[in-house]
Amino acid sequence: MIKILFVCHGNICRSPMAEFVLKDMATKAGLSDRLQIASAAASREELGNPVYPPARRELAAHGICCDGHHARQISAGDLDAYDYIYYMDRSNLHRLNRMFPDYGKFLPFLSRDVADPWYTGNFTDTWNDIYEGCSRILEELI
Numbered sequence: 001m002i003k004i005l006f007v008c009h010g011n012i013c014r015s016p017m018a019e020f021v022l023k024d025m026a027t028k029a030g031l032s033d034r035l036q037i038a039s040a041a042a043s044r045e046e047l048g049n050p051v052y053p054p055a056r057r058e059l060a061a062h063g064i065c066c067d068g069h070h071a072r073q074i075s076a077g078d079l080d081a082y083d084y085i086y087y088m089d090r091s092n093l094h095r096l097n098r099m100f101p102d103y104g105k106f107l108p109f110l111s112r113d114v115a116d117p118w119y120t121g122n123f124t125d126t127w128n129d130i131y132e133g134c135s136r137i138l139e140e141l142i
Contacts, residue, residue, distance in 0.1 A: 002083055003083045004037050004083065004085075005037075005039065005082040006037075006038075007088065008041065009041060009043050009092060011039055011071035013126065014055075014088045014130065016069050017126065020065070020069075021134045022035070022134040022137065022138065024063075041071050041074065042096055048071060050070060054117065079100060088116075114133070
């Protein structure tokens with residue numbers, strides 16, 4: 001079982017989008033039994049909140065349901081529980097490194113930052129980045 005965790009600032013846009021996109025891709029590829037996929041926040045700002053409505057709508061437009069998700073913050077236990085922990089942008093990495101200074105194994109989701117649609121309002125561009133990153137991860141890991 002390969003365990004993957006996606007991290008963004010609040011765990012209501014980018015990281016849950018990646019979680020549910022990769023779960024969908026894995027299911028369609030017949031690989032869902034080989035992957036455990038989740039997401040978390042680098043901050044505590046949105047704890048307990050569901051996926052942000054525009055992100056939910058973007059996922060739904062592609063036939064992906066994200067019901068039941070509630071934002072949570074990454075914990076020290078996640079560092080051992082997950083094989084791969086991907087962050088969405090450099091500010092997430094900065095925060096993660098402050099929280100867990102000796103870990104040093106966080107991975108960039110893409111070679112560039114995934115813009116936060118909370119600020120840009122562009123959930124389609126975020127979808128495109130998330131789809132690209134999840135496709136690459138699935139190809140590399142399986």
